[in-house]
Amino acid sequence: MDALLGALRGIVGDGHVLTGGDLGAWERDWRGRARGKALAVVRPACTQEVADVVRATAAYVQQHPDCGIGIVPQGGNTGLVLGSTPDESGTMLVLSLRRMQAVRNVDATNLSMTVDAGCIIDTLHECTSAQGLWLPLSLAAEASCTVGGVLSTNAGGTRVLRFGTARDFCLGLEVVTATGEVWDGLRGLRKDNTGYDLRQLFIGSEGTLGIVTAATLRLYPAPKACWVAWADVPDMASALGLLERARYSLGDALTAFELMDRSALDLVRKHRPALRVPLYPSGAYAVLLEYCATDAGMRAPLEDTLAAAMQQGCATDAVLAENARQSRAFWQVREAIPEAQAQExxxxxxxxxxxxxxxxxxxxxxxxxxxxxxxxxxxxxxxxxxxxxxxxxxxxxxxxxxxxxxxxxxxxxxxxxxxxxxxHGGAIAAEHGIGSLRARRLAQVEPPVAMAMMHAIKKALDPTNLLNPGRVLLHSVQNPCMEKRPCLP
Ligand SMILES: Cc1cc2nc3c(=O)[nH]c(=O)nc-3n(C[C@H](O)[C@H](O)[C@H](O)COP(=O)(O)OP(=O)(O)OC[C@H]3O[C@@H](n4cnc5c(N)ncnc54)[C@H](O)[C@@H]3O)c2cc1C
Structure with a gap:
């Protein structure tokens, strides 16, 4: 393994192959649920270095088929399903994309931007809003999560209702394959039926099929104004009634509809007392609605919707944020729930x-x-x-x-x-993915024909199971290489 580490140092520089000291930030998951042990943390600075790292590792694994080495791509390490941290074997290389932070271009005519995979979502918000543009991809981890991570998990967040999941923001991808080749699919076209849509395979594949090194993202003109309201809702039937009413009356301007039960808000009050819950629910739920309009003066439709909902009994009370600062304060309560739970x-x-x-x-x-x-x-x-x-x-x-x-x-x-x-006809993984946490479940709930197709895709794109082994797919008789890769508990 020393030979491999030496080769990697030659590619990314001595200071960017970390083997000693406290590697906890890369080895421990966000929830503190598991801590693995990495062979090394490798931090390339550009696409070519990623490709060279993968090629060198693939060559080493070919010469030493029993070494058990795998590559775990990592962005902000905010994933919640144990997909971005190494297992305990000490044979996984964590490939951190965080040094790759370039905004390659912003195209106001095409309404798109091309960025490196390590860009933090929040920094892209700042960059676009300065130009009157909008990347309405929004999640509570946005100050830490990266473009590569968000696309590899097909993250959702709070505005899926209007704009879709990360998949819907992606117009193009640049990917390093399991053999270390670079696929440049950054054309940024809105229409492109040139053969199979490879981009869609990599999105949501959680680093098991390729390493995302850059992406072209869809942008929108910045809205003139966004209003946020908080409603007190007696029960689930009423919450659904309010949702239906808001959808029909506000149309595409309804950009978020977030539900919080009383227990969640109790935890926020207990662990984040500085935050003020706008209306503590008298019934089972509070709902946060966001309404983003093209006309700055028009908040009346939101007010009318809430008034009608109250008349119908879907909401018992509601309050509208008066300004951007108050809107932010409403959102902070919603976004504090994951942290408050962690503290509980x-x-x-x-x-x-x-x-x-x-x-x-x-x-x-x-x-x-x-x-x-x-x-x-x-x-x-x-x-x-x-x-x-x-x-x-x-x-x-x-x-x-x-x-x-x-x-x-x-x-x-x-x-x-x-x-x-x-x-009830639902899905066991909505937006966080499968990782190693749900890999066994996936095999239990998905029909054999679906599992067989997934294994076939994995085998075609990563036949030696080099990329994120033990995540999404466990093992397969069709792919004996997988048997060698253990999975986190
Ligand atoms: C407080 C909090 C709130 C959250 N809220 C939401 C939410 O509302 N909606 C939601 O969907 N998720 C949410 N998440 C989960 C998480 O933020 C998302 O999954 C996010 O997309 C992960 O991005 P990341 O850069 O941190 O990726 P990581 O955690 O580093 O990695 C996640 C997965 O993607 C792979 N990966 C990372 N980068 C690459 C790359 N460049 N190429 C290939 N594979 C890669 C990893 O191997 C891993 O399998 C939340 C997490 C936290 C901590």
């Missing part, structure tokens, strides 16, 4: 999506099943209701140790929750 302690988490029509029945049936199985469990849910996406998390009963609870009950809870998701 371990829980069993799920990121699921459901048909809207099945939402109430799913919630009732799942809560009943959980409470019957483990009396006293505390369920919390919040999420992007406009997309049918819930973050459904199960905390231990009061005074039960969280770590022991997760260790002892996680599998049983997952079985119960995912059984209900499947029974």
């Amino acid at each position: 302690g371990p829980s069993v988490k799920h990121d699921v999506s459901l048909p809207l029509g099945a939402m109430s029945s799913f919630l009732d049936a799942t809560a009943a099943a959980l409470c019957a199985a483990i009396p006293g469990v505390r369920v919390l849910h919040f999420g992007h209701l406009g997309d049918g996406n819930l973050h459904y998390n199960v905390f231990p009963p009061e005074h039960v140790d969280g770590r022991a609870f997760v260790r002892d009950e996680e599998e049983r809870i997952n079985d119960l929750v995912f059984a209900q998701v499947t029974a």
Whole structure:
């Protein structure tokens, strides 16, 4: 392995192959759930260096087929499914893209920008808004997550309702393949039916098929104004009623519809007391609505929608942010939920999506099943209701140790929750992906024909299972190389 590390130092420079010191920032996942051990952290500065690193590693693996070396691409390391950190084998190279931060070009006519994979989403917001343009990709991790990570997980976030997931923002990709070749697919065209759409294969593949080194992203003209409202909503049926009303009356100007249950807001109040919850729910939920219009003066449609919803009984009360600072404050409460949960302690988490029509029945049936199985469990849910996406998390009963609870009950809870998701026609992974956390589940819930196609794609693009082994797909009789790569628990 020393020979390989020497070759990598020759490519990226001595200072960018890290083997000693505290590598925790690269080896530990955001939730602190697992810490792996990397053979090294390699930090290339450009696409050519990524390609050279992959080629050198692939050559080494070919000569030493039992070395177990794999490459784990990493961006901001904010992923939530154990996909971006190494396993415990000490044979994984973490390939950090964070040094690749160039904005290659912003094209106001084509409404697009081409950027390196390591660019942080927030910095792109600053860059575009300075030019009257808008990248409406928005998620609570945007101050840390990168373009490469967001595309490789097909991240969603808060504006999927209007603009779609990361996939819908991507007009082109540059990818380093498992053999170290560079595919330049950065044409940035809105129409391109030239053969198979390779770009779509790499998006959402979580670093298992190729390494994203750059992307062309779709931009929009900046809206003239965005208003944010907070509504107090008695129950799920009312939340869905409000969503339907808002969709029909506001059309495309409705850009976000976020649901928070009382338990989620209780945690924000407990762990982030400096934040003020605009309206503490008198019923089961609060909803945050965002309305972005092309006419700066027009907030009346949002006011009318809320007034009509209150008349109908879909909302008991509502408040409109008066200015940008207040809008930001409303959003901060919503965005504080993941951190507040982390501070509360371990829980069993799920990121699921459901048909809207099945939402109430799913919630009732799942809560009943959980409470019957483990009396006293505390369920919390919040999420992007406009997309049918819930973050459904199960905390231990009061005074039960969280770590022991997760260790002892996680599998049983997952079985119960995912059984209900499947029974209600939903998906067990909505926007966070599969990683190694859900790889075994994927194989259980997807039909054999779908798994066979996924394995065939993996085998075609990465026959030696070099890229992010043990993530998304576990192992395969069709691909014996996979047997050698262990997966995080
Ligand atoms: C507080 C918080 C809030 C979040 N909110 C949301 C949300 O609302 N919606 C949502 O969808 N997600 C959310 N996430 C999850 C996470 O932010 C996203 O998955 C994000 O896309 C990960 O980006 P990253 O740069 O941190 O990628 P990483 O965590 O570094 O990597 C994620 C995956 O992508 C792969 N990868 C990374 N870079 C590349 C590359 N250049 N080429 C190939 N593969 C690569 C990794 O190997 C890994 O499998 C949240 C996370 C946190 C911590």
